[in-house]
Amino acid sequence: MSVGHALLGLLEGGPRHGYDLKRSYDERFGADRPLAYGQVYSTLARLLKNGFVEVESEPGAGPERKRYAVTDAGVADVAAWLAQPEKPEPYLQSTLYTKVVLALLTGHDADAVLDTQRAEHLRLMRELTRRKDGGDLADQLVCDHALFHLEADLRWLELTAARVQQLAAHVRP
Amino acid sequence: MATEPLLVAENLHLRFGTTVALDSASVAVHAGEVLALMGPSGSGKSTLLHCLAGILHPDAGRVTYAGRDLTAMHDSERSALRRTELGLVFQFGQLVPELTCLENVALPLRLNGAPRRAALRSAAAWLERLEVSDVAGKRPGQVSGGQGQRVAVARSLVTRPRVVFADEPTGALDSLNGERVMQLFVAAARETGAAVVLVTHEARVAAYSDHEAVVRDGRVRTMEHVR
The missing domain is CATH 1.10.287 (Helix Hairpins)
Structure with a gap:
């Protein structure tokens, strides 16, 4: 499961704070394995570094005050991920x-x-x-x-x- | 489980010619529980079910139902028991083609001497419980496989049996239909408190059970043997 791609896909609905994004992810995909906050922010940091998201800071900005928006490159990355089949895992030596x-x-x-x-x-x-x-x-x-x-x-x-x-x-x- | 089992098979042996169908097969079913008999084709699971239901007679060993030795009973006594306290569901072909679905469900009650009107009323309620009221007036040949199986389940439960035996009840259905039949079947059996002995080779069907026993080469392996 690519958490980064899932977050990017969720951001296509509009910019969000990290906390909202985590909640939305957990509701849809995280029933058994909710995301840790640390993972949300480290993933967002990586996406930011790769130019797939950008930050809209708000006054008084701590990390939770930042709103993340997906970039065109991020949208393209999600599209490429969706187009790519997952590798079937044959578990040959289970x-x-x-x-x-x-x-x-x-x-x-x-x-x-x-x-x-x-x-x-x-x-x-x-x-x-x-x-x-x-x-x-x-x-x-x-x-x-x-x-x-x-x-x-x-x-x-x-x-x-x-x-x-x-x-x-x-x-x- | 603390209580005595309702149905017990002990060391059943049965041969068909030179083929050993059951080889020291033992299994116990408690009141109200759903037991899945699993195993590959030809493993002996259906034969075991037929012995438990008193349809087949083992060469050796004993089947006890509610403390009574089923294997020592007279045929007529066993038949009476099957009509009143045991229910049966097979893979297909069990409904009487000349009767409507409603009449099919009412049939076991009629055979037990219930008045026609009361039997039909009871049958209608069971068709409704299995969500197939709309096929009441149709004959089995006019309904889908899934509907037919729900009618068969209704018929198996209409006498409020203490044990229902089901041999691959969803074997002829696609997964969506099979699943709905299992949901309705197990929920209805649990409501009436009936125990269910379910023969299946499908794990998704067995997942509706409380316990499983695996039959292989005529022998039964339960987890008690492993632990």
Whole structure:
């Protein structure tokens, strides 16, 4: 998640103080992970240095008295970011794969590793499902995104569970 | 959980010819809880559900429902139990095509001897609860898959069973429809206090459960085995 681009995008609605910007970000994107003030101001400082925002100071200016406005370069930067696809992350050597292989190598119960992980994934999926049922459309879409990813992980877990004996023969010397 | 489970399967064994379908399968369901039986195709999860519902008879092992040995019961006794205290929902094809959706939902009550008018009134209330009042007068062939499943769920709950067995209830639906069916199903079951045994291979469906048991090669793995 590019916080800088998100802030620039929010500024396209009009100049704002850092505090307003943080609140707006948290409302829309920060349900699980609200921005720290320090991060807001350090990000704005970087955007300022790169010429993507400019400051409209008000009398008696402390940092909270500054209003930030997006520049043309900032608008162009957001457009370029939106046009660029995110790199799909294939997690080819995931921690979980490593755990399964190590369990097999060290004589631990690889099925138990997979079962424990499945239970943990389902626990989170239950939580997200409850949150979604009680939530508005934005909550539902955010939760669905997480649910589909967790579901994909679970499919991998099931496939691995079905092939764990094959894997054992493959990894054991 | 402190209370005694409502439904218990102990060491079930079942073979179909040379194929081992269940191999020492044990599982317990408490009143009011939603249990998901998960596992790949052919793992034995549907067979286990059918044994729990008294539809299939295991070669060995015991199923106890509310303290009564389901496996030792006479067929007629088991059938009566299924009509009055157990509900069933399948993937599709469970509604009687010649009857309207309203009549389909009223059917279990009629079979239990309820007067026609009372049965239809109750059925109408369940269709409303499942948000499909508009299909009451239609036949199953005239409604969408999602509507048909909601009718099937209404029918499974109309007798206020103590356990509802659902075998891939959303398996033939797209995710949006499947999700709505699950929301309505689980909410309605919780309202009536019914326990639900849900067979699914989809994690998003299992996420509506309180617990899961994973069936693999005819054996059940629950987290109790891991901890």
